[in-house]
Amino acid sequence: MLPLTLLNTSQGHPMLVELKSGETLNGHLVNCDAWMNLTLKEVVQTNAEGTRFFRLPECYVRGNNIKYLRVPDEVLDIAREKNQQQREESRNNRQGFNRNNRNRQGGQQGHQQGQGQHRRRQY
Amino acid sequence: MSALSPYVGKTVTVITSDGRLFIGTLQGFDQTTNLILQSAKERIIVPDNATETLDLGLYLLRGESVVLCGLVDDEIEASIDWEKVRGMKLKEARLPKR
Numbered sequence: 001m002l003p004l005t006l007l008n009t010s011q012g013h014p015m016l017v018e019l020k021s022g023e024t025l026n027g028h029l030v031n032c033d034a035w036m037n038l039t040l041k042e043v044v045q046t047n048a049e050g051t052r053f054f055r056l057p058e059c060y061v062r063g064n065n066i067k068y069l070r071v072p073d074e075v076l077d078i079a080r081e082k083n084q085q086q087r088e089e090s091r092n093n094r095q096g097f098n099r100n101n102r103n104r105q106g107g108q109q110g111h112q113q114g115q116g117q118h119r120r121r122q123y
Numbered sequence: 124m125s126a127l128s129p130y131v132g133k134t135v136t137v138i139t140s141d142g143r144l145f146i147g148t149l150q151g152f153d154q155t156t157n158l159i160l161q162s163a164k165e166r167i168i169v170p171d172n173a174t175e176t177l178d179l180g181l182y183l184l185r186g187e188s189v190v191l192c193g194l195v196d197d198e199i200e201a202s203i204d205w206e207k208v209r210g211m212k213l214k215e216a217r218l219p220k221r
Contacts, residue, residue: 001150002152022141068182069183070181070182071180071182072180072181076161
């Protein structure tokens with residue numbers, strides 16, 4: 001499983017983020033992106049020595065500053081289930097597509113249809 | 124170009140750029156060496172005291188901080204009494220000074 005997939009699945013869950021500076025941020029993950037930039041809410045920020053604490057209602061972390069993230073164990077299971085569900089869904093979709101085009105003549109027609117479908121999905 | 128795929132699902136030991144040692148089950152990785160470590164533990168090995176092991180749970184390690192990721196032989200690992208192990212503290216990884 002891809003690490004960023006795991007991260008996306010953990011949206012809404014509490015987590016601990018340790019930055020390269022050694023500071024830690026404890027909070028709930030609101031959103032994340034492909035660069036590991038995060039938005040967290042209800043955050044407790046602790047300095048590297050563990051002596052000072054700050055409470056932030058919301059915070060944005062630029063991904064390149066992250067050392068690691070600690071995530072609740074159940075998120076891995078949730079991510080696996082999602083992966084399986086997505087695989088089943090795409091299998092069902094593909095089966096439907098093949099069934100529709102099996103009797104049509106001309107490979108080109110089928111091919112164009114495929115491209116059309118693909119473009120539609122992107123929107 | 125070799126990837127970490129043969130290690131997925133196995134026990135690995137990871138050293139990070141700040142000189143920490145982790146051990147856990149590798150669940151996933153990507154091109155930038157971001158790692159998913161399940162049931163991660165940190166081993167703190169020092170010259171004078173017993174080795175401490177901290178249980179950490181599910182860990183997402185950013186690739187930038189990964190120095191090495193090595194395959195662990197589970198049999199040998201189980202036979203080691205970690206409390207007895209002593210060793211030098213790992214240094215931080217630093218770029219060479221110009």
